[in-house]
Amino acid sequence: MKQFFAFVEKEFYHIFRDKATMLIILLMPVVQVLIFGFAITTDIQNTEVAVVDLSNTPDSRGLIDKIDAGTYFHVTERLASSAQLEKLFKKGDIKIGLIIPPDFSDDMAAGQKTKVQLVTDASNPNEASIVNGYLQNIIGAYSLNRYPGDAPVVGTTVETRMLYSPQLKSAYTFVPGVIGLVLMLICTLMTSVSIVRERELGTMEALLVAPSKPIYIIFAKTVPYFAVSIFNLLVIILLSIFAFDVPIRGSFLMFFLASITYIFTSLCLGIFISTVSKTQQIAMIISLMGLMLPTVLLSGLMFPIESMPAVLQGLSYLLPARWFIEMGRIIMIKGLGFGYIWMQWTILMGMAILFLGLSVRGFKVRLT
Amino acid sequence: MGIRERLLRERKAIQALQDGYVIKVKDLTKKFGDFTAVDHISFEVKKGEIFGFLGANGAGKTTAIRMLCGLHRPTSGSGMVAGFDIATQQEDIKRHIGYMSQKFALYNDLKVWENIRLFAGIYGMSDSAIAKKTDQMLDRLGFMAEKNTMVGELPLGWKQKLAFSVAIFHEPEIVFLDEPTGGVDPLTRRQFWELIYEAVSRGITVFVTTHYMDEAEYCNRVSMMVDGRIEMLDTPKNLRTHFGVETMEEVFTLVAQRATRSDD
Numbered sequence: 001m002k003q004f005f006a007f008v009e010k011e012f013y014h015i016f017r018d019k020a021t022m023l024i025i026l027l028m029p030v031v032q033v034l035i036f037g038f039a040i041t042t043d044i045q046n047t048e049v050a051v052v053d054l055s056n057t058p059d060s061r062g063l064i065d066k067i068d069a070g071t072y073f074h075v076t077e078r079l080a081s082s083a084q085l086e087k088l089f090k091k092g093d094i095k096i097g098l099i100i101p102p103d104f105s106d107d108m109a110a111g112q113k114t115k116v117q118l119v120t121d122a123s124n125p126n127e128a129s130i131v132n133g134y135l136q137n138i139i140g141a142y143s144l145n146r147y148p149g150d151a152p153v154v155g156t157t158v159e160t161r162m163l164y165s166p167q168l169k170s171a172y173t174f175v176p177g178v179i180g181l182v183l184m185l186i187c188t189l190m191t192s193v194s195i196v197r198e199r200e201l202g203t204m205e206a207l208l209v210a211p212s213k214p215i216y217i218i219f220a221k222t223v224p225y226f227a228v229s230i231f232n233l234l235v236i237i238l239l240s241i242f243a244f245d246v247p248i249r250g251s252f253l254m255f256f257l258a259s260i261t262y263i264f265t266s267l268c269l270g271i272f273i274s275t276v277s278k279t280q281q282i283a284m285i286i287s288l289m290g291l292m293l294p295t296v297l298l299s300g301l302m303f304p305i306e307s308m309p310a311v312l313q314g315l316s317y318l319l320p321a322r323w324f325i326e327m328g329r330i331i332m333i334k335g336l337g338f339g340y341i342w343m344q345w346t347i348l349m350g351m352a353i354l355f356l357g358l359s360v361r362g363f364k365v366r367l368t
Numbered sequence: 369m370g371i372r373e374r375l376l377r378e379r380k381a382i383q384a385l386q387d388g389y390v391i392k393v394k395d396l397t398k399k400f401g402d403f404t405a406v407d408h409i410s411f412e413v414k415k416g417e418i419f420g421f422l423g424a425n426g427a428g429k430t431t432a433i434r435m436l437c438g439l440h441r442p443t444s445g446s447g448m449v450a451g452f453d454i455a456t457q458q459e460d461i462k463r464h465i466g467y468m469s470q471k472f473a474l475y476n477d478l479k480v481w482e483n484i485r486l487f488a489g490i491y492g493m494s495d496s497a498i499a500k501k502t503d504q505m506l507d508r509l510g511f512m513a514e515k516n517t518m519v520g521e522l523p524l525g526w527k528q529k530l531a532f533s534v535a536i537f538h539e540p541e542i543v544f545l546d547e548p549t550g551g552v553d554p555l556t557r558r559q560f561w562e563l564i565y566e567a568v569s570r571g572i573t574v575f576v577t578t579h580y581m582d583e584a585e586y587c588n589r590v591s592m593m594v595d596g597r598i599e600m601l602d603t604p605k606n607l608r609t610h611f612g613v614e615t616m617e618e619v620f621t622l623v624a625q626r627a628t629r630s631d632d
Contacts (some may be wrong), residue, residue: 002489003489005489006490007486009486010478010482013478013482014478017477203472205472206467206469207490209438209467210462210491211462211491
């Protein structure tokens, strides 16, 4: 055991004395949370709307005011004809246009179903459908409030309720994703590179020619990254709570357990990558291209897994981050307990044991 | 390997030690695929000897050393180091040898005392024993002022002396030195050899590879490897006489010419 602590001590020195790397490791989660939180947000805020009001009645003007009043939309243009809309779309000045027909007010007064037309810039389909949905809601609510007694007789009114994230705040969903990404980088990439580095430098040879237990050498390498990961985890959680008002609805302890399991899996994966990589470059390429990129794209961090083609959905099953992100959302945002995450948790543990087993088999005490 | 055969081999190893040999190998061979890196080498090293292991690049020196240290498993042949069988008891061997190579000496981002502490810790020495011995060692080397210096900031010659001292810190029976003095000036190499002699006077056997033929003169006996085989093995004096030349440099040139395979 004394030997193990000697190795752990050495690893801490290596990491904490490498100031540049340390700085990156500690700042990365903060920067990522801020980027995801502010820049890549899918929240709707002050979206530009152009209005073609062919009705020009108190009813139609009331609707326009109502749209403009909220924080979601900003009516920037009032046009006389729908022909002018196209020009604005081309220039990119507006995201959505609303055309109110001449008989809008008459229909409304007559208690008939009113019709308006929405024209949306769908060059970014995701954004388009979100913007469209928001505006529809506002319009629907307006006509109901205006003539509450005369709710539309014909057709169906859809009442949508957004569960867990009533304001559709994307911050709620990105936080588990960012944690998944950052921890994967630190645990998997850093661990794999640091083991391969020793082999490349020849220092592994010096350690192996002494009566070192290889399992100690490897586990000692994971200890500092484990510590750094826990620290980063807490930073991300605090940042999400205080900067983005993300609640942890479920048990904090449960979330912590899920995170630690994920850290463990990532560390095991890092060790495994190091046993199959001959050089630091290869380890880095496997970690970044083979793992980071799929994690960003396929783990459900940015794009919903359900809308991916079957092949990519299948690939996403292989990513530890996918299962962690699911657990994170279930616990943090839905506030549910272990009964709802046991499957994801078991899959992560299974992955960890698999990687660990393969590594122990692959790690060579002797050089050949 | 059966238990009976294993016991027999281990008894043979202990017997060799009682005969005064700390290393004894017979027909040791290592193949990598079709390539025979080490080809049936046999030799003995006596306790307290400085044994030089010479050969051109690619002659198979490093592979041979790695087999002796338990890093490579021999393809065939047998051998014992410090009374243990190299095929079956490599973990016991590791406890009784020291090792230093030119490629890696010490960790540059650890302080002098931290390096000592790490390697001594691997051998299971107690903290108090390490602390006491560290001061003694640094004092003897005149390195006391550098105790808290990062090894990366030390000049190469100092690093090598320190690395050697770390390699024998746990009082091994044999120390293997793989080109320990590469890239330093003659004066520093001279000082390094003084440390080697000091270790020998304490009963440590030294097994050293080198490219410098003046260093070959410092050895009790030298072997010369060509194409994975040991071509010559004798005292430097006998070798010079045998070839009728003045220096080991000339001996080496004559022997190395027999090589048919190129550098790797």
